[in-house]
Amino acid sequence: MSVLVYINSNGEKIAKNAFEAVTYAKKLGEVTAVTNGKADDSMLAQLGKYGADKVLVDRSFEGIDEQQITKMVATAAEKVGANTIVFSNDLIGKAVAPRLSVKMNAGLVAGASGVPKEDGTVPVNVFSGKAFGFVKVNTDKKIIALLPNSIQVEETGGEASVEEFAGNAGDSRVKVKDTKLPEGDIPLPEAELVVSGGRGLKGPENWDLILDLAKELGAATACSRPVADSDWRPHHEHVGQTGVAIAPNLYIAAGISGAIQHLAGVNRSKVIVVINTDNEAPFFKAADYGVVGDAFEVLPKLTEAVKKFKASN
Amino acid sequence: MKILVCISKAPDTTTKISFTDGDTKFDESGVKYIVNPYDEWYALVRGLELKEAQGGSVTTVTVGTAEDEATIRKALAIGADDATRIDVKPEDASQVAAEIAHFAKEGGYDLVLLGKETIDYNGSQVGGMLAEHLDMPFISLAESLTIEGTTATLDKEIIGGVQTVEAELPLVVSCAKGMAEQRIPNMRGIMAARKKPLNVVPSSNAAKNTSFEKYALPAPKSAVKLIDPDNMDELVALLHNEAKVI
Numbered sequence: 196m197s198v199l200v201y202i203n204s205n206g207e208k209i210a211k212n213a214f215e216a217v218t219y220a221k222k223l224g225e226v227t228a229v230t231n232g233k234a235d236d237s238m239l240a241q242l243g244k245y246g247a248d249k250v251l252v253d254r255s256f257e258g259i260d261e262q263q264i265t266k267m268v269a270t271a272a273e274k275v276g277a278n279t280i281v282f283s284n285d286l287i288g289k290a291v292a293p294r295l296s297v298k299m300n301a302g303l304v305a306g307a308s309g310v311p312k313e314d315g316t317v318p319v320n321v322f323s324g325k326a327f328g329f330v331k332v333n334t335d336k337k338i339i340a341l342l343p344n345s346i347q348v349e350e351t352g353g354e355a356s357v358e359e360f361a362g363n364a365g366d367s368r369v370k371v372k373d374t375k376l377p378e379g380d381i382p383l384p385e386a387e388l389v390v391s392g393g394r395g396l397k398g399p400e401n402w403d404l405i406l407d408l409a410k411e412l413g414a415a416t417a418c419s420r421p422v423a424d425s426d427w428r429p430h431h432e433h434v435g436q437t438g439v440a441i442a443p444n445l446y447i448a449a450g451i452s453g454a455i456q457h458l459a460g461v462n463r464s465k466v467i468v469v470i471n472t473d474n475e476a477p478f479f480k481a482a483d484y485g486v487v488g489d490a491f492e493v494l495p496k497l498t499e500a501v502k503k504f505k506a507s508n
Numbered sequence: 509m510k511i512l513v514c515i516s517k518a519p520d521t522t523t524k525i526s527f528t529d530g531d532t533k534f535d536e537s538g539v540k541y542i543v544n545p546y547d548e549w550y551a552l553v554r555g556l557e558l559k560e561a562q563g564g565s566v567t568t569v570t571v572g573t574a575e576d577e578a579t580i581r582k583a584l585a586i587g588a589d590d591a592t593r594i595d596v597k598p599e600d601a602s603q604v605a606a607e608i609a610h611f612a613k614e615g616g617y618d619l620v621l622l623g624k625e626t627i628d629y630n631g632s633q634v635g636g637m638l639a640e641h642l643d644m645p646f647i648s649l650a651e652s653l654t655i656e657g658t659t660a661t662l663d664k665e666i667i668g669g670v671q672t673v674e675a676e677l678p679l680v681v682s683c684a685k686g687m688a689e690q691r692i693p694n695m696r697g698i699m700a701a702r703k704k705p706l707n708v709v710p711s712s713n714a715a716k717n718t719s720f721e722k723y724a725l726p727a728p729k730s731a732v733k734l735i736d737p738d739n740m741d742e743l744v745a746l747l748h749n750e751a752k753v754i
């Protein structure tokens with residue numbers, strides 16, 4: 196079976212969630228990747244490592260315009276005869292996959308959290324990670340948008356051949372005026388390690404406790420909603436039901452009570468560490484490891500311990 | 509300016525999730541429904557602000573059954589001019605988008621606003637699908653929206669940052685945090701809402717491209733392992749050797 200996977204190659208490197216999408220597609224059939232822009236061939240050929248045989252690249256346009264990408268992916272699907280199309284369910288996938296599903300009349304499974312079961316249904320996260328659903332697609336063609344961080348990247352293959360093609364993407368109807376990418380930050384939605392602080396930290400002047408630990412770990416930083424609402428931290432760090440939903444390997448929460456709306460954004464984390472003075476804080480019920488203690492003392496000690504560990508490993 | 513706002517309902521976030529009929533259906537007994545927060549706080553309120561500043565009208569549309577009328581009345585109480593309910597149980601995003609598209613094509617709207625996602629199925633699907641049906645650009649996850657003449661300027665979330673974009677109306681926009689501030693309906697609004705039109709139109713029998721066959725709850729977490737606050741070396745060792753995350 197021929198499977199097509201869309202890859203965003205507009206950044207400086209290809210993100211890990213793209214490799215996850217290729218790994219996933221490889222489990223379903225023979226993989227062709229499709230992308231646009233100016234990325235050089237050697238960067239694209241890397242996709243072979245995760246199982247892509249071929250990369251189709253449309254060099255006639257750059258950027259992530261959702262209408263152009265929809266048209267390009269539809270053209271590529273026809274060209275390679277793919278009835279299954281895989282996206283990463285990141286911000287681009289969320290904008291493009293639904294659009295493409297109408298264009299191709301292909302049922303969309305958005306937010307897939309694993310490979311299809313024997314009966315063909317695909318597991319997805321529902322109710323903000325509080326349950327799974329198993330989705331059946333009723334059309335011949337299907338689109339699967341895979342949740343980032345839900346499968347392990349696997350290196351199976353070698354180099355992919357890179358071939359230029361005309362995706363007939365048309366013109367963009369949206370003008371990009373400005374792009375702000377805060378420098379040095381690890382984008383939260385994709386981060387594998389996250390250190391997060393809540394109201395228990397008392398004020399923005401204490402955030403070095405969080406930042407130091409994050410720096411030592413190479414982690415992104417996050418916060419609870421009241422922290423962002425009081426402008427102690429920028430809004431894009433707010434996780435939870437009304438903020439960003441994340442699924443890192445490790446989530447360290449200090450001074451956060453663990454309200455259900457906060458958990459909705461973080462309960463897909465693989466491992467949760469909670470630091471809280473109150474041993475009855477609800478967060479401990481969702482935690483793998485807990486430290487009942489004062490974040491002002493525990494965080495510096497943890498940072499020291501990580502430093503020591505890194506020095507000896 | 510004619511503005512259409514898509515309003516859906518969602519279970520209150522504190523709802524305990526369980527399933528019935530051999531785990532094939534969400535158990536709705538005792539569930540309290542609210543207006544999906546993104547639809548209410550951001551899409552609807554920004555629509556109202558634009559209307560207040562520039563004139564025009566705000567219509568809401570909901571694909572749903574008679575049970576949804578309480579949620580729809582709340583949107584009217586906050587300030588929408590009129591509401592339409594498309595009379596069918598929403599079971600799949602492709603169905604919802606096709607139903608709304610069928611309705612919206614007649615209306616000639618300049619702007620269609622949606623929430624970023626519904627908090628029950630978290631699909632973020634309807635907006636993009638609707639935009640393709642209507643052949644309009646889709647600006648997803650917008651954090652701000654201003655309109656001058658027929659040109660819209662928006663800030664939207666992109667991976668790792670924010671992008672400012674410009675596009676000509678008509679447009680489909682999904683709204684995220686930052687768009688507007690929540691409005692609490694007052695008594696006058698609630699009274700006025702009773703007299704506002706809530707039109708019910710029949711479904712166009714749009715197909716469902718997907719169906720939920722079964723549900724499952726995640727395996728319960730094993731009890732938390734407590735670590736002595738004076739022994740952070742142990743925590744680091746556990747994260748390395750046992751959890752294998754660092």
Ligand SMILES: Cc1cc2nc3c(=O)[nH]c(=O)nc-3n(C[C@H](O)[C@H](O)[C@H](O)COP(=O)(O)OP(=O)(O)OC[C@H]3O[C@@H](n4cnc5c(N)ncnc54)[C@H](O)[C@@H]3O)c2cc1C
Nearest residue numbers: 393394395419420435436437450451452454456457472490
């Ligand atoms: C519709 C809705 C949507 C919401 N969406 C979100 C969302 O997306 N994200 C979100 O986070 N919240 C959200 N909330 C708010 C949520 O309900 C909680 O109010 C919020 O998460 C609490 O934040 P917090 O844990 O930082 O603060 P608090 O609840 O005040 O908890 C502070 C915690 O810090 C502990 N503490 C105090 N001092 C120390 C110390 N020295 N060391 C260690 N621990 C200490 C306390 O024991 C306490 O557990 C939402 C609420 C509603 C109604």
Ligand SMILES: Nc1ncnc2c1ncn2[C@@H]1O[C@H](COP(=O)(O)O)[C@@H](O)[C@H]1O
Nearest residue numbers: 514516571622623625626631632633634
């Ligand atoms: N049944 C519905 N009726 C009207 N609008 C809806 C419905 N379901 C979803 N929407 C809109 O589509 C947005 C995205 O929903 P979803 O694709 O389900 O995450 C919501 O925030 C609503 O604005």
